Amino acid sequence: MTSCVPLPPGERPADAPPPHRVAVLALDGVIPFELGIPARILGGALTSDGWPLYDVRVCSLDGSPVRTSDGFSVVPEHGPEELSAADTVVVPPTANMRALADEGSLAALAGEALARIGPGARVVSICNGSYALAAAGLLDGRPATTHWWEAAHFRTLHPHVLLQEDVLFVDDGDVLTSAGAAAGVDLCLHLVRRDHGSATANAVARRCVVPPWRDGGQAQYIERPxxxxxxxxxxxxxxxxxxxxxxxxxxxxxxxxxxxxxxxxxxxxxxxxxxxxxxxxxxxxxxxxxxxxxxxxxxxxxxxxxxxxxxxxxxxxxxxxxxxxxxxxxxxxxxxxxxxxxxxx
The missing domain is CATH 1.10.10.60 (Homeodomain-like)
Incomplete structure (x- = not known):
């Protein structure tokens, strides 16, 4: 097997339940590794007949190409309309998220984008994508996490967020946040496990050759001797x-x-x-x-x-x-x- 997402041949049966729709919001400066995590993990979750359980779609704020942090651009196939149609919205990190937060432009940017999200949808952040959720007011009074490197700055900027910087991810029901890079993999596997059980999550993990489970309460790999x-x-x-x-x-x-x-x-x-x-x-x-x-x-x-x-x-x-x-x-x-x-x- 050469892919984490083996798709069956032919069209999806008409009587098959529709997949859970996921919108991944690519902002300017998005970090490519984390941008790809939802499609790789959620997109690898299949029914017993081999049909995808999630329909993962990458979108941008205006449907235009987006610069990444690594010297190339990506061309999302979808625009902001995906945010209102999604059951789950994922915000990956960007290289300039902290700068946008400091200059005050993130609040308007995130507020406009996340205001499109429909009622009942889950919102998920990976790494410093939590800044966007906090800027939009989605984390006030709620437990959340972010990359440990950003914790002190994040706490100063958003004192009303109940920040837990020493965990891999936080599941607060309809809002979930994770720490850096690999913790985004842990959180997406947690979503699969929460939605469809351990066996499905374990199957995804095996295909992607990653650990099937790390508890969200496990400590981040914070710099220590x-x-x-x-x-x-x-x-x-x-x-x-x-x-x-x-x-x-x-x-x-x-x-x-x-x-x-x-x-x-x-x-x-x-x-x-x-x-x-x-x-x-x-x-x-x-x-x-x-x-x-x-x-x-x-x-x-x-x-x-x-x-x-x-x-x-x-x-x-x-x-x-x-x-x-x-x-x-x-x-x-x-x-x-x-x-x-x-x-x-």
């Missing part, structure tokens, strides 16, 4: 724990496996994974439970046992806290048919 190659890390212990999620793993047991004191292990774990060992374990157990709910007919109690929650009530509590729905509701939405299971392999 790099440990010496001989330094002990928690990575082997995390891999070891993933094979034993059905067991009641304790912090002392994890630290013992890593051959560290509990205090050192906890500090190093947070530095590397961006969260505490307990929070990380819970997230991994919920992720495994989601996969089992999608791909098996096991009872909730059995899945709770397989994932280390012990009881169905405990699993329900953690699913509601992290996913927002009960196991039963999640299964009704994302349980795969036998044909879909075969396609996801």
């Amino acid at each position: 790099v440990p010496e190659p001989t330094s002990t890390t928690t990575a082997p212990t995390r891999a070891w724990a993933l094979e034993r999620l059905d067991r009641p793993l304790t912090l002392a047991e994890l630290a013992g496996h890593a051959r560290m004191s509990v205090r050192t292990f906890t500090r190093r774990f947070r530095d590397e994974a961006g969260t505490t060992p307990g929070q990380w374990l819970t997230a991994q157990r919920v992720e495994l439970a989601k996969q089992l709910l999608e791909t098996s007919d096991l009872t909730v109690d059995h899945i709770a046992s397989r994932t280390g929650f012990g009881s169905g009530n405990s699993l329900r509590q953690h699913m509601r806290a992290l996913v927002g729905v009960s196991p039963a509701a999640y299964r009704r939405t994302f349980h795969l048919t036998s044909k879909e299971k075969e396609f996801a392999q």
